[in-house]
Amino acid sequence: MHPGLCGKKFNPAAMFLFSHLRIASVGCEVLEFTEFYERDALAVVGGAEHLMEVCLVRVETSDGEVGFGEAIGYGSPESVEVTVNSVLNRIVKGEESTNIWHLWDKMYRATFRLGRRGIIVSAMSGVDIALWDLAGKEFGAPIHKLLGGNTRRIKGYITGGYYRPEKDIPRLIEEVEGYVRSGFNVVKIKVGGLSVEEDLKRLSALRERFGDGLGIAVDANNVYDFNQALRMGRGLERLGILFFEEPISTDYPELSTRLAEQLDIPIAGYETAFTVHEFREFISRYAVDIVQADAAWNGGITEMLRIGVLARSYGLPLIPHYSAGGIGFVASLHTALTIDSPMIEYHLRPNPLREALAGDAIRHSDGFFEPPTKPGLGITMREDEVKRFRRARR
Numbered sequence: 185m186h187p188g189l190c191g192k193k194f195n196p197a198a199m200f201l202f203s204h205l206r207i208a209s210v211g212c213e214v215l216e217f218t219e220f221y222e223r224d225a226l227a228v229v230g231g232a233e234h235l236m237e238v239c240l241v242r243v244e245t246s247d248g249e250v251g252f253g254e255a256i257g258y259g260s261p262e263s264v265e266v267t268v269n270s271v272l273n274r275i276v277k278g279e280e281s282t283n284i285w286h287l288w289d290k291m292y293r294a295t296f297r298l299g300r301r302g303i304i305v306s307a308m309s310g311v312d313i314a315l316w317d318l319a320g321k322e323f324g325a326p327i328h329k330l331l332g333g334n335t336r337r338i339k340g341y342i343t344g345g346y347y348r349p350e351k352d353i354p355r356l357i358e359e360v361e362g363y364v365r366s367g368f369n370v371v372k373i374k375v376g377g378l379s380v381e382e383d384l385k386r387l388s389a390l391r392e393r394f395g396d397g398l399g400i401a402v403d404a405n406n407v408y409d410f411n412q413a414l415r416m417g418r419g420l421e422r423l424g425i426l427f428f429e430e431p432i433s434t435d436y437p438e439l440s441t442r443l444a445e446q447l448d449i450p451i452a453g454y455e456t457a458f459t460v461h462e463f464r465e466f467i468s469r470y471a472v473d474i475v476q477a478d479a480a481w482n483g484g485i486t487e488m489l490r491i492g493v494l495a496r497s498y499g500l501p502l503i504p505h506y507s508a509g510g511i512g513f514v515a516s517l518h519t520a521l522t523i524d525s526p527m528i529e530y531h532l533r534p535n536p537l538r539e540a541l542a543g544d545a546i547r548h549s550d551g552f553f554e555p556p557t558k559p560g561l562g563i564t565m566r567e568d569e570v571k572r573f574r575r576a577r578r
């Protein structure tokens with residue numbers, strides 16, 4: 185580790201020296217875990233079928249320091265891989281590694297004709313996270329400390345209740361019992377893969393088993409039309425559900441606003457929006473009561489900070505989304521600590537790409553996550569695990 189700010193006397197000369205480190209290379213590789221598969225509502229209705237895939241990004245500086253990032257590439261991780269290796273690499277190579285906000289703009293301006301969302305922005309997210317990891321390592325501080333963030337613990341909630349053919353209501357209850365045993369008292373259950381009535385039955389069974397001591401939220405992953413969402417929302421209100429996530433398509437912020445006006449239950453979303461520009465459509469119209477973004481997807485730590493600040497200016501909280509590998513979670517955790525998020529999403533379903541990539545920075549007890557303490561993201565990369573989950577060339 186470089187001498188830095190963490191536990192050592194600040195040295196302005198050292199800072200001047202470190203701020204001139206150049207980016208030597210940027211690379212991406214695809215990791216996958218295929219032994220466990222569950223479906224959300226979007227997959228059930230005919231879309232977004234994917235294995236657990238993670239795009240691992242590395243940015244190396246001229247002095248050999250490496251920063252790690254993660255980009256989400258559901259269904260097409262190779263596209264993200266090519267974008268990082270062949271497009272973004274050329275754009276940032278030779279630049280000063282700590283000019284992160286400038287590099288974000290440079291990547292965006294150089295690629296915006298190709299796409300302002302999706303693969304391009306996801307790939308940028310991975311590079312951005314790796315640059316923040318590098319900055320933390322250079323200055324010897326965890327990312328949230330560099331950003332002036334809080335060092336409190338942050339409450340987590342567990343997402344589950346995915347659809348599997350054999351998962352009946354008793355098995356769903358067993359799954360949630362496991363989350364409660366692990367110390368969490370808020371869960372989020374997938375809905376939209378069955379009829380409104382059948383999903384409400386699943387939720388009623390959970391409410392009956394766990395009582396009001398368990399906070400229950402739901403996530404429809406975009407699948408309802410407006411009237412279905414309204415009907416579901418009224419059923420959710422009767423069950424005291426905490427929030428209703430992505431009730432309708434991300435393409436219709438106006439309909440989400442109408443829904444939010446007609447329902448008392450908070451509307452949450454939309455993880456499938458990209459950059460502050462698309463989030464502005466949801467935030468400024470009050471199409472959501474809770475903003476959800478993901479550092480590994482929506483534009484990196486830099487863009488999540490912008491989204492969080494915009495949300496705050498409209499009086500809305502940002503609760504980070506999470507669904508893939510461990511690096512993405514830790515990147516969102518640092519951002520959540522910085523923008524003072526009230527809660528953060530987490531998963532306990534089998535996924536070794538969570539612990540294998542970032543296990544030493546993910547510590548929770550009694551349903552709360554501790555702030556990572558080591559410089560940068562605070563992870564120690566286990567190259568044996570990377571090798572184990574590396575996708576064979578197809």
Ligand SMILES: [Mg+2]
Nearest residue numbers: 403429430455
């Ligand atoms: Mg979601």
